[in-house]
Amino acid sequence: xxxxxxxxxxxxxxxxxxxxxxxxxxxxxxxxxxxxxxxxxxxxxxxxxxxxxxxxxxxxxxxxxxxxxxxxxxxxxxxxxxxxxxxxxxxxxxxxxxxxxxxxxxxxxxxxxxxxxxxxxxxxxxxxxxxxxxxxxxxxxxxxxxxxxxxxxxxxxxxxxxxxxxxxxxxxxxxxxxxxxxxxxxxxxxxxxxxxxxxxxxxxxxxxx
Numbered sequence: 001x002x003x004x005x006x007x008x009x010x011x012x013x014x015x016x017x018x019x020x021x022x023x024x025x026x027x028x029x030x031x032x033x034x035x036x037x038x039x040x041x042x043x044x045x046x047x048x049x050x051x052x053x054x055x056x057x058x059x060x061x062x063x064x065x066x067x068x069x070x071x072x073x074x075x076x077x078x079x080x081x082x083x084x085x086x087x088x089x090x091x092x093x094x095x096x097x098x099x100x101x102x103x104x105x106x107x108x109x110x111x112x113x114x115x116x117x118x119x120x121x122x123x124x125x126x127x128x129x130x131x132x133x134x135x136x137x138x139x140x141x142x143x144x145x146x147x148x149x150x151x152x153x154x155x156x157x158x159x160x161x162x163x164x165x166x167x168x169x170x171x172x173x174x175x176x177x178x179x180x181x182x183x184x185x186x187x188x189x190x191x192x193x194x195x196x197x198x199x200x201x202x203x204x205x206x207x208x209x
Contacts, residue, residue, distance in 0.1 A: 002177075002207055006149065007116040009109065010034050010123075011054075013045045015090070016192075017121040020200045026207060032069065032105040035090040039080045045127040047137075049084055055140050057110050066103045074098070113144045123153045123199060125183045125192075131160040131168055138172040149175050151206070153199050155183025177206070 008026065010017035011033050018034035021027035032053075038046050056065060070088075071081035074095045079088045091098050112118060120141055129137075129152075141148050152161070160167040161178040169176065181198045184191040 002119065002149070002151075003117075004207075005117065006119045007112055008119045008121055008207075009112065010121045011050050012122060013037060013047055013050075013124045013127065016196050016199065017123045020123075020196065020203055021121070023200060024204055024208060029108060030105050031109050032102055034105075036086050036088055039078070039085045039087045045124060045129075046086060047122070047124070047127065047129055048133065049086065051133075051137050051140055054113075057106075057113060058143075062106050062110055063103065066099060066106050069102060069106070070095070070099060117145055117147045119149045119151055121151045121153075121203075125155045125195065126185055127154070128156050128158065129154075134158075134161070135168050135172075138169060138175060142172065142175060147175075149177065151177045151179070151203075153179045153181055153202065155181060155185075155195060 007028070008021060009031050010021065014037035015035050018027065018030075033046075033050055036046070053065065053069065069081070069084075069086070071083050071086075073079050073081045073086075073088050073091075074093060076082070079091060079093075080086070081088075088098070118141075134152075138150065141150060152158075157180050158178060160169065161176065162180075164170055164173045164176065164178075179202055181195065181202060183195050
């Protein structure tokens, strides 16, 4: 079981992490990445975009980050920021309401990044994050606090995390919890319920039991 003093922040790459934490009754508040995903989640991931946003929180104005995050989402019917391809499927059509909501979430994220020990929960169905980019992510996340941890659940194996002692990520082996949970690519999104159920049981054991 991971130390319950840690704060948990979902970072994508879709809403499964936030939903599971809510169902387990351990979701304490909302963060910017809880309910967004890429417009084409079967082709790409929001991993790289979110890591870039987290890095920018070190130097950029939160109001600017929020405006860029939402972008032109509400000028089209599908609620997609055409510049980043980030999709807001759960939001209303009211720009001002959504902007105020995400501004609060980014302000909360900024405060918690700089004042708490955090666990970043990343759940992906079938995207393979290469070793170099995973290392970059760890550099970013531990730059806020070297005790920060990542729980990475993936429907694809990541061999460099299974043998992390011999990986460029070895320096972060105490900060990484990796779990491969099978995702049936042949069935695709129809397998989501089973995948999320298995993720939920794993997180229950890891975070609560």
